[in-house]
Amino acid sequence: MNPDTRILVIDDEPILRESLQAWLERDNYTVEAVGSGKEGLERISQIPFDLVFLDLKLEDINGIQVLSRIKEEDPDTAVVMITAYGSVPSAVEAMKEGAEDYLLKPFEPEELSVLIEKIISHKARERENIYLRQEKQERSRFESLLGQSEVMQEIFNFIEDIAPTDSTVLIAGETGTGKELAAKAIHATSHRCEGPFVAVNCGSLPEQLMESELFGYEQGAFTDAKQSKKGRLELANSGTLFLDEVGEIGPRMQIDLLRVLEEHSFTRLGGTRPIKTDFRVIAASNRDLARTVREGGFREDLYYRLNVIPLEMPPLRKRKEDIPLLAEHFLSRFRQETNKEIEHISRQALDLMMLYDWPGNVRELENAIERAVVVGKSKNIQPEDLPISREAEMLGQGSLQEMEKAHILHVLKQNDWNISRSAKVLGIDRSTLYKKLQRYNLRQKA
Amino acid sequence: MEREIIISPIGGIPSSVTVPVRKAVAQNFGLPARIVPLLQHIDFAYSPHRQQHHSTPILDKLAALLPHPGCRILAITERDLYIPILTHVYGEAQLKGTAAIISLYRLSDSNPPSLVQESGLTTQRSLKEALHELGHTLGLKHCPDSSCLMHYCRKMSDVDHKTDRFCRYCRVWLQDALEEDRLSLG
Numbered sequence: 001m002n003p004d005t006r007i008l009v010i011d012d013e014p015i016l017r018e019s020l021q022a023w024l025e026r027d028n029y030t031v032e033a034v035g036s037g038k039e040g041l042e043r044i045s046q047i048p049f050d051l052v053f054l055d056l057k058l059e060d061i062n063g064i065q066v067l068s069r070i071k072e073e074d075p076d077t078a079v080v081m082i083t084a085y086g087s088v089p090s091a092v093e094a095m096k097e098g099a100e101d102y103l104l105k106p107f108e109p110e111e112l113s114v115l116i117e118k119i120i121s122h123k124a125r126e127r128e129n130i131y132l133r134q135e136k137q138e139r140s141r142f143e144s145l146l147g148q149s150e151v152m153q154e155i156f157n158f159i160e161d162i163a164p165t166d167s168t169v170l171i172a173g174e175t176g177t178g179k180e181l182a183a184k185a186i187h188a189t190s191h192r193c194e195g196p197f198v199a200v201n202c203g204s205l206p207e208q209l210m211e212s213e214l215f216g217y218e219q220g221a222f223t224d225a226k227q228s229k230k231g232r233l234e235l236a237n238s239g240t241l242f243l244d245e246v247g248e249i250g251p252r253m254q255i256d257l258l259r260v261l262e263e264h265s266f267t268r269l270g271g272t273r274p275i276k277t278d279f280r281v282i283a284a285s286n287r288d289l290a291r292t293v294r295e296g297g298f299r300e301d302l303y304y305r306l307n308v309i310p311l312e313m314p315p316l317r318k319r320k321e322d323i324p325l326l327a328e329h330f331l332s333r334f335r336q337e338t339n340k341e342i343e344h345i346s347r348q349a350l351d352l353m354m355l356y357d358w359p360g361n362v363r364e365l366e367n368a369i370e371r372a373v374v375v376g377k378s379k380n381i382q383p384e385d386l387p388i389s390r391e392a393e394m395l396g397q398g399s400l401q402e403m404e405k406a407h408i409l410h411v412l413k414q415n416d417w418n419i420s421r422s423a424k425v426l427g428i429d430r431s432t433l434y435k436k437l438q439r440y441n442l443r444q445k446a
Numbered sequence: 447m448e449r450e451i452i453i454s455p456i457g458g459i460p461s462s463v464t465v466p467v468r469k470a471v472a473q474n475f476g477l478p479a480r481i482v483p484l485l486q487h488i489d490f491a492y493s494p495h496r497q498q499h500h501s502t503p504i505l506d507k508l509a510a511l512l513p514h515p516g517c518r519i520l521a522i523t524e525r526d527l528y529i530p531i532l533t534h535v536y537g538e539a540q541l542k543g544t545a546a547i548i549s550l551y552r553l554s555d556s557n558p559p560s561l562v563q564e565s566g567l568t569t570q571r572s573l574k575e576a577l578h579e580l581g582h583t584l585g586l587k588h589c590p591d592s593s594c595l596m597h598y599c600r601k602m603s604d605v606d607h608k609t610d611r612f613c614r615y616c617r618v619w620l621q622d623a624l625e626e627d628r629l630s631l632g
Contacts, residue, residue, distance in 0.1 A: 019502065019529040026541055027598060028587045106533050110600035208590070252615050 005120055006048070009033040010040035010066065011055040011082060016105065020053060027113065037061030041069050047438040049077050051119055054099075056083040056090055064094055071098045078119045145181040146326055149319035155182065155311070162309050163189035168261070170246075170306045171284040173313030176363030176427050179284035180244060182313055187240040192280055195239030198232045203245030204429055207253055212269055215256070221270025233266055236279040246306065247287040247298060258302045281306065315400075316358040316365060323353050326362060330369035331381070342373055346380040356388045359400070359407040363427030387414065387425065405440040408433070417444045449516040449631060451479040451580065454508070456488055456523040462564045463522065463550065467576045470610065471520065474577055475584075475624065484511045488523060501527040501538035501547055508545035516631055518583050519545045520576055524559040526551040536599065537575045539582035546579035548572060552602065571605050581616070584623040589616050 007029045011017040014035065021033040032049075034040045037058045044052070052070055056063040067079050081102040083091040091102035100119055103111065147153070162169060163186050171179045180199060187197045205213060212222075216231030233241065243249075249257065260266045261281065265274045283306045292298040316323070327345055335342055345353075349372070358364050372385035408426065415421040423433040437443070453468045464481050472479040485507065491499045504527075508519045527535050527549040536553060539546035550559040553571040564572075577595050589596035592604070594613035599605045612620055 013530075015530045020531045022502075022541070023529065023531065026582060026587055106528070106531055109532050109535070112532070113598060113600055251619070255615050255618050 005029050005050050007031045008040060008043060008049040008052045010037060010052060010058065012036060012059050037063070037066040040066060044070055044073050044077070045443045046441065048074055048434050051078045051080065051116065053080050053082055056081050056094065064090070064097055067094055067097055067099055080115065145178055145185050146329055147319060147322045148325055149321045151314045151319050152322060155313070158311065159185050160189060162186065164191060166280050168280070168306055168308040169282045169311055170289070170309070171282065171311045171313060173286065174315050174361055175286045175432070176361030177313035177315055178362050179313050180242060182311060183240070183242045183282040183284060186282060190240070190280065192239050196236060197240050197242065198236035199242040199244060200232050201244045203248035203432065207250040210253055211256070215266055215269055217269035218271040221268070225270065228268070231268065233260060233277050234275060237277045239279055241279045241281050243281065243283040245285060246283040247285040247289050247292055254299045254302050258299065258305060261305050316361045320354055323365065324350060326365055327353060327369055330366050331373065334370050334373040338373055340373055340376070342376050342379060342381060344380045346382050349381045349383045349386055352383045352386060352388055357403055359404045360427050367425055367427055404436070405442065408436055408440065409442055412442070449477050449627070451475060451477050452484065452513070452517055452519045453479060453481045454484040454519050454521045455481065456483070456485050456521055459522045459524065459550070460564050463569050463572050466569050467522070467573050470573045470577060471580060475580065484508065484519065485521065488525060496528060498526045498528040498534065499523070501529060501535060504547055505538060505540050505545040508547070509540065509543065512544055517544065518580060520580055521545070521547040522550065522572065523547060524550045536605070537579040539579040541582050542585040543583055546583050548575045548579055553605070570610070574605060574608060574610055577610070581612070581620065584620060584627065586616055586619055586623065589613055
């Protein structure tokens with residue numbers, strides 16, 4: 001049960017719609033309800049839903065048609081048809097069309113919650129697989145923190161100052177600014193450098209998986225726990241625990257984490273023995289955490305516990321003088337990886353890179369160079385090898401949010417609105433991209 | 447503004463249920479609790495088609511009877527309750543609201559529920575569901591911990607399995623909610 005799970009109810013009977021919405025909300029899901037197929041399809045085109053409860057007999061559009069349009073829009077969305085006793089054959093037909101299941105109304109309470117748990121846990125496993133694949137890819141990224149700009153020199157000095165202490169650090173900064181690199185640099189310069197650096201991406205895992213990932217578990221703690229497993233809190237002993245995207249941690253985990261930070265001990269899932277652990281915590285977030293606290297999305301006590309030493313990573317547009325150095329560094333790496341004989345970056349390509357504002361920051365630059373090395377046909381990288389079009393070049397005007405919105409739209413168009421591909425190009429995960437689409441109300445025009 | 451919780455039996459609910467519920471409510475929420483019948487009947491919520499009572503309009507009615515803003519009401523009925531999408535409910539509450547109701551119809555181990563004396567098992571179940579529904583009025587949601595009071599019980603064995611205590615997470619959220627509630631009332 002996770003508020004990140006979004007459920008849409010499409011039913012033209014207000015009383016059914018409202019009671020289902022109220023029931024699901026109490027189970028911690030984020031729920032919306034609409035009264036027609038048209039409204040439902042419109043909402044689905046605006047934001048993604050994990051699960052849709054769809055009435056088979058709607059007044060405006062046939063439920064089966066709505067189902068196939070939902071599956072066209074996003075095949076990942078699970079659909080459960082709601083049906084009355086007389087319409088079971090149509091519900092079976094809906095399953096052939098891709099619905100995950102159907103429910104006869106009124107439902108047995110047991111039936112409803114078992115069904116939702118089954119669907120959600122299936123989706124969670126899929127997400128975990130994506131996370132593990134991403135994590136494997138991540139290992140090859142960013143081997144060092146680079147920069148000659150004044151602002152980066154100040155950051156290097158600051159890191160040297162704070163590294164020897166054991167204080168908690170909260171790193172703020174936009175996506176792709178190198179928050180994890182900064183954390184690794186702090187770890188490498190600290191007295192804990194011989195110990196492990198254990199990173200946890202708090203935004204990638206559903207809360208339950210996160211719990212077993214962090215705390216570990218004893219044999220038999222849950223059905224799949226065939227043997228005991230150490231969690232990352234235990235693995236980080238004598239080293240540094242890096243909590244990336246800490247603002248995404250769910251309310252339950254916030255309480256647990258606060259307790260661990262206060263007591264330096266925890267128990268594995270299904271265990272009773274307290275385990276003492278000694279690690280330094282470095283947390284990072286691309287959100288304005290203070291604002292999230294004010295809005296009630298993050299515990300104030302945990303925020304103060306984490307924000308002992310604040311460190312802000314600057315966006316690449318504020319240290320453009322570092323672009324040539326970074327670009328050359330990435331070129332040299334990808335040249336080795338691909339064995340292509342690309343020697344330099346042309347003056348024109350570099351000019352274009354200096355004009356562009358890089359809303360995806362260093363990670364976007366890295367992706368751009370990787371692409372240029374792969375598609376480049378000459379010995380030097382040319383402007384047309386870079387995924388920065390004229391349209392993107394004009395992005396320099398407007399607020400940061402406007403630029404981010406325009407850039408996301410640009411990348412989505414380039415990738416035919418394929419979310420996975422676009423997220424990869426932008427250097428963010430799919431769930432972050434979905435959140436941004438929702439925030440900027442971006443959707444593909446029919 | 448003084449805060450309190452009103453336990454409101456509808457019809458003849460035995461004191462073997464109302465008194466322990468009142469005590470448990472006062473103890474768990476740290477607020478005064480008293481027994482005051484506010485509704486004589488719930489016929490207005492009866493569905494002849496389903497032969498059950500729809501709990502949602504009863505909550506609306508109870509909320510309208512609130513003696514003062516610092517109150518929360520927990521009604522207890524022996525009638526079978528439903529909401530339209532479900533075949534039955536043991537209780538319902540207004541999430542972050544003021545009114546909650548529980549039904550002894552399925553919680554009781556005698557059928558129909560006794561109007562004179564209920565067993566200890568029925569009292570235990572009623573007490574758990576009462577605290578659960580009142581938890582919802584303070585904004586607490588369902589808890590995945592099967593031993594926690596806020597666990598969503600699909601069947602009677604789930605109710606019997608859970609303890610009469612909030613888990614450590616729900617305790618923290620309950621304290622947060624009570625504090626927020628206290629501040630909002632000034």
